[in-house]
Amino acid sequence: MTSPANGRTVSMITSPLEAEHAERIASAFADRVDVTYRPDLMPALRYRGDHGDPAWRRTPEQEREWHELLRRAEILLDFPQNESIPLLELAPRLRWVQTTSAGVGPLVQRLGLQDSDLIVTTASGIHAQPLAEFVFAALLFHGKELGRLQADQRARQWNRFSGSELAGQTMAIIGPGRIGQQIGRIARAFHMRVVAMGRDNxxxxxxxxxxxxxxTRGELLTMLGEADCLVVCAPLTPETDGLLGAGEFAALKPGVVFINIGRGAIVDEDALLARLRRGDIAFAALDVFREEPLPPSSPLWDMPNVLINPHSASTVDTENGKIVDLFLRNLEHYLNGELALLSPQLDKRRMY
Structure with missing residues (x-):
């Protein structure tokens, strides 16, 4: 699908993408854009919405060809993985990257791009619905004791019990952005009270x-004391790194449910483990971890009151279609010189 530049805009897809979505990109502005799509130089798709096996590597010959393609690119769909050479050296013509994730601030910092003129647009908001659905799947799994039902069914036992309802509970959200707001909307449909930590009150x-x-941040302990369930969906920034430690978990009421769909480094996992072992936190649903993949030695694997998701709560079969829709909207603005309309743009200093 690669074409000679001939003075035209060159866009390159740098993470795995289903062929039908690559075709959509190639045909959308075929009279103005040359699209580079080389699935043979990328890891094979393992599932729909896959953005690449981080363990996969190119051969030296493939790497040379890949770098030659990068040198021509003005636009990238996603950051290329596992590059030892600085991105702007690999792609000196690069002006804009559309990412496939929302929380790319730390990656941009690690790549040394925070002071560059590179435009970075994120997928912020794309994953709000599937992440919100995971939050309520976890809450209902716990409150309706679906694990008990499955165990009793396997044992052919008829044991009546009393579950809990979400109505009337207080949900506390750390990170009231697009994802947090969608979670809040659904929580209100369950007749929950919804509070959040924000920049002001x-x-x-x-x-x-x-x-x-x-x-406010200074009122965090007060908010935590009111929570029946706590949902973390904030990006990782200097302000949120290590935000929840022993003191914060101690402020939670007994029996709280804890859900993290933000970033693992926001949480002191040792402090979380201590509260889970004591039962102070009744149940935790964790999609993200300080170290990923979660090591087999982690005690979280064996805890009966923990649900582990391998950082897949946001990944659904419609994800890449939505990302391509966003990319094509932004690409039209880019081609028309409307750079201020590219959205959502990453604030590289604030990291979100």
């Missing part, structure tokens, strides 16, 4: 975000 802003109340 302005009631008008709380209403705009769909929250019953906002708490």
């Amino acid at each position: 302005d009631p008008a802003r709380a209403r705009t975000l769909g929250m019953d109340r906002l708490f």
Whole structure:
């Protein structure tokens, strides 16, 4: 699908993508854009929505060809993985990267791009619905005791019991962005009270975000004390790194449910483990971890009150279609010189 540049805009797909979506990109602006799509130089798709096996490597010959293609590219769909050479040296013509993830701030920092003129647009909001669905799958799994039902069914036992309902509970959200707001909307449909930690506690802003109340960072312990369930969906930034430690977990009421779909480094895992072992945190659903893949030696694997998701809560069969829709909208703005309309743009200093 690669064409000579001939003075035209060159866009390159740098992570695995289903062929039908690559065809959509290639045909959308065929009179103005040459699209490089070389699945033979990328890891094979393991499932729909896969963005690449991080353990996969090119041969030296493939690497030379890959780098030659990068040198021609003005636009990248996703950051290329496992590159030892700085990106702007590999791709000196590069002006814009559309990523396939929302939380790319730390990656941009690691790549040394925070002070560059490179435009980075993220997939912020694309994953809000599947992540919100995972949150409520976890809450209902715990509250309706679906694990008990499965165990009793396998044992052919008829044991009546009393579950819990979400209505009337308080959900606390750390990270009231696009994902947090979608979680809040669904929580309100379950007749839950929804509070969040934000930059300020302005009631008008709380209403705009769909929250019953906002708490500042200084009021975090107070918010945690009100929570029946705590959901972390914030990006990893200097402000959120290590945000939840022993003191914060101690502020939670007994029997709370904890869900992390943000980033693992936001949480002190040792402090979380201690509270889970004591039963102070009744149940935890974890999609992200400080070290990924989660090591087999981690005690989290064996805990009966923990649900482990291998950082896949956001990955659904419709994901790449939505990402390509976003990319094509942004590509039209780019081609028309409307760079200010590229959205959502990463603030490289704030890292989100």
